[in-house]
Amino acid sequence: MSMSRTERGPERLVVIGGDAAGMSAASQARRMKGPDELEIVAFERGHFASFSACGIPYWVGGEVTERDQLIARTPEEHRARGIDLRMRTEVTEIDVGGQRVRARDVESGGESWTSYDKLVIATGARPIRPDMPGAEAPGVHGVQTLDDGQALLDTLARTRGRRAVVVGAGYIGVEMAEALINRDYEVTVVNRGREPMSTLDPDMGRLVHEAMEGLGITMVNDAEVTKILTGDDGRARAVLTEDAEYPADVVVLGIGVRPETALARAAGLPLGTHGGLLTDLAMRVRGHENIWAGGDCVEVLDLVSGQERHVALGTHANKHGQVIGTNAGGGYATFPGVVGTAVSRVCDLEIARTGLREKDARRVGLQFESVTIEATSRAGYYPGASPMTVKMLAERRTGRLLGVQIVGREGAGKRVDIAAVALTAGMTVDRMTALDLGYAPPFSPVWDPVLVAARKASKAVRQRT
Amino acid sequence: MSMSRTERGPERLVVIGGDAAGMSAASQARRMKGPDELEIVAFERGHFASFSACGIPYWVGGEVTERDQLIARTPEEHRARGIDLRMRTEVTEIDVGGQRVRARDVESGGESWTSYDKLVIATGARPIRPDMPGAEAPGVHGVQTLDDGQALLDTLARTRGRRAVVVGAGYIGVEMAEALINRDYEVTVVNRGREPMSTLDPDMGRLVHEAMEGLGITMVNDAEVTKILTGDDGRARAVLTEDAEYPADVVVLGIGVRPETALARAAGLPLGTHGGLLTDLAMRVRGHENIWAGGDCVEVLDLVSGQERHVALGTHANKHGQVIGTNAGGGYATFPGVVGTAVSRVCDLEIARTGLREKDARRVGLQFESVTIEATSRAGYYPGASPMTVKMLAERRTGRLLGVQIVGREGAGKRVDIAAVALTAGMTVDRMTALDLGYAPPFSPVWDPVLVAARKASKAVRQRT
Structure with missing residues (x-):
């Protein structure tokens, strides 16, 4: 069966990929326009839509007890909201000139073409599987x-x-x-x-x-x-x-993962050096007015280095979807880029980073000062105060913040947000020393660890320049 | 006994008040200049210097077990660092024209004058004691x-x-x-x-x-x-x-407290509408080249309202001291102002605010949108995810962030730092929706609560303007 666009019916938005970016885009487009104006068809090759891949380690570890807790919205819920979500249906070809996609029913193998007025590519990423003997073995x-x-x-x-x-x-x-x-x-x-x-x-x-x-x-x-x-x-x-x-x-x-862009590559869409789709700030695939892409299959602008990078994170995918859905629904929104924030945990160890590492800074020609300090999460005298190490990079001469890395215990990880916002604002480490951060003994020493690092970085910049 | 400045000896810096601002200033000035260049005399009327007043509730509550844990540095430690700290010595008069202060030994009642080349006023704040019968009773x-x-x-x-x-x-x-x-x-x-x-x-x-x-x-x-x-x-x-x-x-x-500025008032130094000393950005008392003031006795510029306010917080006092000590020691530093961040806790309830409340915004003529959202501290499926309420104010038309208030449980309080940095940078709520904040299920939902509030505020601004 082939589906073609009716001449006088609503426009059709086709979404490839039913996870965070794709379904956020579909949902937001639906909020912008009703079914009489916009038909939305989404294809997902897997068994699940809108699930939290980031939550899998905690499910495996037993902290999350039920698989279904990781499902943000079921296919039925999406359909109830007016999105024609087709599960176990894999898009096998994008015909850009013909404005249509070919989809295959994974169970039956049957294929058909679906035309689109607007297309969203949200094919995600695929895990890197080492090409070596035994990699596919059971276990x-x-x-x-x-x-x-x-x-x-x-x-x-x-x-x-x-x-x-x-x-x-x-x-x-x-x-x-x-x-x-x-x-x-x-x-x-x-x-x-x-x-x-x-x-x-x-x-x-x-x-x-x-x-x-x-x-x-x-x-x-x-x-x-x-x-x-x-x-x-x-x-x-x-x-x-x-x-x-x-x-x-x-x-x-x-x-790790790589952008899943085989379909896009075959369709002649522009890919970057990391293998991800290249978009403009409105998440439109470059050179294609009616095709958007977002989530793990795209490259994003790193606002600190000024270069494209690939970051597979659910939080970006959701933002992309929101921007795409707004634009595909006739509104206007942009995704300005990332600063490279990530936070993780191993038992009670918290690990966070944002901005550039030393080697990133060198690669893009930035000279910098690098400082590392140790401080505590709370006032030293307050119970539960735990040590954390903060590393900070600041550009030579200008003193602009380039990056922060934090390793510590409770209260360490999300402190990276201070630096993420400061990076976004292009703040200097000297200006950061005066930041008015929340202080009370159960929350922070009188000098927050990030401020202690900023003071040291500011001094290093002044002494060198 | 009277102490007068030797004609060819080192300059003398006199500090009034031996707590956070005063002793930070003294310590930083000492780092900038050795005893052969700068003599530092500090007067403290109480029994303790450099203690954490913010820690007193936790000592009273039993979480901090020893009083001395609240003392950051003892008088002996200050003296060992070349600061002539005189405890139980109360300054009773500042003679601005004569560049001298009169100090009284609290025990003996003996008084003497000490001349200064540079003066730091760090007299702190005094608690408001209601003027009513029984307020001074035991108990x-x-x-x-x-x-x-x-x-x-x-x-x-x-x-x-x-x-x-x-x-x-x-x-x-x-x-x-x-x-x-x-x-x-x-x-x-x-x-x-x-x-x-x-x-x-x-x-x-x-x-x-x-x-x-x-x-x-x-x-x-x-x-x-x-x-x-x-x-x-x-x-x-x-x-x-x-x-x-x-x-x-x-x-x-x-x-609450009021600036302790009786001495400054008697000396004819400039006070603001909240009773605090008025300084310039280098923390110099306005119109006085060689007098600085900081900590709880000064008014600070609120960067959001553009007006002076009084904020008694150890974290500001320490920053002021750092700036004053640098300047008094011949260097250069400024304190740009505050955005009004504060965080507190009642048992497991966390309370935080930054920027303007609705009435603050109205008072300074700002029109705004106000939104309130509920979200969770972690991914909803992750154990320990607790609800939090975030209120956000954004300026009408411009969409500039004006203030954030957060009430929640674990993980709520320090989230206000995101808004504190965004306020400092003059960010719009629309720009905030794309902030690259740390995300992982144990740390945050895929949309951080602050981002959820920013999305709603951004929408409110767009719909109204």
């Missing part, structure tokens, strides 16, 4: 989708052994390490980088490394996984690196 | 100084009855209510305002009211205390208002 799990999470939980329920190896030590890796610790596994994290959390500078990653070991996690750095060894039953039994073999009853891959 | 306590705190603790240790009345429902009042709840008192808070926390709009104060009642605190609003009744032993036994009588075994006054 090796990614954690990108709810199906992945369920499969991992099934493996954990079946497995008698308690040895888990996590490959990768980025956000997903460390969060999965926590999840498996919570499930009483002996956890080894194998990391190709010098230290875990390569989104931090290595000196700050070192603090994460030490804290993870304090939690009983075995951290192996500078180790490239070459092979996943399987047993007689075909299941994964160990992770092999150039130097060693790590026995594993379960292997979790947390190596 | 009635202020909580401004460590001596006050000790006297209150002594009363609590001696008192068999468990009924406490707190007069005033600002920060000090609600913190003292918590302290006394922690000490197992039946606590009644008597408040002349419509709702507690008059630094919030009444609709947000109402939430604090309800939460306090949920904690077992009896909250009496719209009640002016007329008298403190005393028993046959002369001790306070009840608090009387126009309408009722509240039996009290102990009475705590938490009505």
